[in-house]
Amino acid sequence: MTSYRVAEAARLLGVSDDTVRRWVEQGALPTTGESPVRIPGAPLAAHAAALASAAADPTDVLSSARNRFVGLVTRVQRDGVMAQVDLQAGPHRVVSLMSAEAVDDLALEPGSLAVAVVKATTVIVEAPSR
Numbered sequence: 001m002t003s004y005r006v007a008e009a010a011r012l013l014g015v016s017d018d019t020v021r022r023w024v025e026q027g028a029l030p031t032t033g034e035s036p037v038r039i040p041g042a043p044l045a046a047h048a049a050a051l052a053s054a055a056a057d058p059t060d061v062l063s064s065a066r067n068r069f070v071g072l073v074t075r076v077q078r079d080g081v082m083a084q085v086d087l088q089a090g091p092h093r094v095v096s097l098m099s100a101e102a103v104d105d106l107a108l109e110p111g112s113l114a115v116a117v118v119k120a121t122t123v124i125v126e127a128p129s130r
Contacts, residue, residue, distance in 0.1 A: 002041035003032050009039045013048055014091055023047070052090070059115055067118040069094050073108050087116050094118075 004012065009029070010020045023029040024037065029047055032038045057070055071089030083103045087094045094116040108114060 001032075003034075003038040004041065004044060006037055006039070009044055012044070013051065057115055058113055063117065065117045065119045067120075069116040069118070071114065071116065073110055073112040073114050075110060076103055076108055078103070085114075087114055089116065 006017050006020050006024075010017045013020065020029065020039070021037075024031055024039070029039050030043050032040055057068060069087065069089035069092060071087045071092075071094070073085060074088045074093075075084070075086040077084045077086075078100050081100055083098055083100045085096045085098060085103065085108055087096070096116060106112075106114070
């Protein structure tokens with residue numbers, strides 16, 4: 001069974017070590033009983049999923065795409081006909097290349113609320129070597 005030290009769990013959840021220790025003390029995260037404290041991977045993953053509440057999707061659109069990232073535009077870089085738009089959605093940076101015309105049509109500028117929709121036929125999953 002995979003387990004994580006408090007500092008590793010904190011880094012994965014994006015919180016402080018103290019927050020993870022507090023969750024352990026409150027019973028929100030179980031431990032393996034080892035010393036130093038280790039947190040089992042499955043409950044940690046469930047806790048991460050529970051914490052990962054995305055911002056509400058501002059669009060009123062039905063879509064088959066399930067990978068939707070609501071965030072703020074952090075940069076728009078134009079180069080003639082094309083543009084690069086950077087979106088910060090929680091801890092995730094999403095970069096899109098689109099026409100400059102599309103940027104204008106969507107009125108995208110730093111600070112704009114936007115939704116990145118990803119529909120891909122290939123998703124690569126990697127894991128650390130053991």
